[in-house]
Amino acid sequence: MFKRILIANRGEIAVRVFRACRELDIEPVVVYSQADVNALHVQLAERAYCIGPARSADSYLNVDAILTVAKATGCDAIHPGYGFLSENDEFADACAQAGIAFIGPSGDVIRAMGNKAAARKLMMSAGVPVVPGSDGAVETAEQAKELADSIGYPVLIKASAGGGGRGMRRVFEPDQLIPLFEEARSESVACFGSGEMYLEKLILNPRHIEFQIMADQQGNVIQLGDRDCSIQRRNQKLIEESPSKALTPELRERMGAAAVAAAKAAHYVNAGTIEFVLDPDGNFYFIEMNTRIQVEHPVTELVTGMDLVREQIRIAAGLPLSRTQEEVVQKGHAIECRINAEDPAHNFQPCPGKIDFVHLPGGYGVRVDTGLYSGYTLPPYYDSLMAKLIVFAPTRLEAIRRMRRALEELVIEGPANNTDLLHQIMHHPDFVRGNYTTGYLEANMDTLLSWSRVGEEEAKA
Structure with missing residues (x-):
């Protein structure tokens, strides 16, 4: 060790x-x-x-x-x-x-999976379903338009080296494609130093489902279940939960098997995540692999009882996986909310500044991962994530109720943050029913903000 x-x-x-x-x-x-x-x-x-x-x-x-x-x-x-x-x-x-x-994985694996066009080709060779689109990089905007005309609109332009929604554009009409392609490529060059682009069919309002995998240096690969990451703003995840209400046992088994096949095809070692989109008809498609620990890894830790960071360290030290696939059992339900220093009412504007006072929630089934403390000043140079609030309960409804209670206990005085918005989502009928997609926040933002304003007015009365 x-x-x-x-x-x-x-x-x-x-x-x-x-x-x-x-x-x-x-x-x-x-x-x-x-x-x-x-x-x-x-x-x-x-x-x-x-x-x-x-x-x-x-x-x-x-x-x-x-x-x-x-x-x-x-x-x-x-x-x-x-x-x-x-x-x-x-x-x-x-x-x-x-x-x-x-x-983490080797540089060769990071290169192979970090290039989304190359990763897509690798997944196709491994029999993992991929969204219809280009077989590799698209060299020019004209070539992209020709391909888009053949597969049909809407399409998604994506940077091969992209991430976090950058270098990505949705295209709904043919006359939009060339200018949006050039715009996305310019952004990719500025953010990632690469102008390599590819194209795929845009699956409108899918579920975003990912599977956690672990692989050791002895060639063993296991998957630790799914996470539903469909509550997003600007392609950035806001709420994650496990297991997803959208998956049947049979579909979960097929997606998990595909995730393991993907990791094996990449000769992967250490912690990684295979990300899929799931369409309304139950068809799933590989979109990318994240070759690192994920922000949302705690939800998997709570439903499997497995310390993923500890496991990462053990694997890197040459030790075999501490569990076999048969020993991985998901129990209960976990939800994570990302507490961000941003103002949802003003287009999620980042809000760095001094934390005058913070009180973190606790109690059975509540976990907070954070670097906050009273008197700390959030610098303006980095990501707006302040804390991750994670809850665990035997059932999804109990987990939602626990998250509501935990959000009510959370006090952060100082910078504006998204706690109220998250609290409103926990009460929204579509979320409670598990009836949501990646388009949820855009479709419901006005309603959620109006609920927050009513709550603020009542609190002042």
């Missing part, structure tokens, strides 16, 4: 990995930017090192600085968390060249 692990991240995931290291009797080493000198992961650590200014490019994306700290402190592994360098193939290669274990 490793003696010392460098955590190349910040915020709640840095705290999460820090705790897993401590429980494994591994010494954690943390890094931070100048803007994060007072961050919780820095306060907790005995060994914390500043790696640069606030800008991510100068700190959390600074490969040389991170490796310098890792070598100087004698770290034998690096955990990248999610975001930043977690899916950077060159960073994984650099770790290997330095003789430091990268807690």
Whole structure:
């Protein structure tokens, strides 16, 4: 087992990995930017090192600085968390060249699965269903239009190196395609340094279902069940739950088998997620693989009783999976809400600033993953995620009721946040019935905001 692990991240995931290291009797080493000198992961650590200014490019994306700290402190592994360098193939290669274990897949696998066009071709060869579209990259806007005319509108233009909704455009009419293709490609070049694009049929308002997989260095691959991530805004997940109410046992088994086949085709090692869209007729299609731990991994931990970060570390140390597929059993229901420092009433505008006071909910079946504390100032340079509120209960309805109670107990005084919106969603009939798709928030936003305003007025009365 490793003696010392460098955590190349910040915020709640840095705290999460820090705790897993401590429980494994591994010494954690943390890094931070100048803007994060007072961050919780820095306060907790005995060994914390500043790696640069606030800008991510100068700190959390600074490969040389991170490796310098890792070598100087004698770290034998690096955990990248999610975001930043977690899916950077060159960073994984650099770790290997330095003789430091990268807690994730190899650079070759990240390259193969990070290029969405190449991943799509690999899945087709493995017999995993994919959305109809281009077999590989589309070179020009004119070529994209010709393909779109043949498969029919609407279509989705996507950056091969994209993520988080960037480099992506929906096209509903033929005369929109060329300008939107160029717009998406320009955004992809700016965000990812790549203008490679591909095209696929747009499945309108599907469910977004993903399967957690784990694979060890001995060739064993298991899937740990599904997560429904369909409540989204701007292609960013807001609420996740497990298991999905949309899946029958038979469909869940078929999708899980496809997820394992996908991981095996990629020769995958460590934690990963296979993402699918599910259409109203029950047809599912592969859309991408995330080659890292997911933000929403706690819901899977609660329904399986398996510590995924601990498992990541064990796998990277060369140990076999701690469970076989037959030993993975999903029990109960878990829901996660992402608490973001943003204002839903003003187009989800980010709202960094000082946390004057915070009270976190507790009680049976309630978990909070966060880096918040009273007096902490959220810097404006990074993601708006403040905390993840996760609940577990025997049934979905009980989990919804528990989440309502937990959201009511949560107090964050200072920056605007989305707690009220999440609370309203927990009461909305379509969510309670499990009758929602990726178009849910757009279709119901006005209603949800009006409910929030009524609640605020009643509170002031």
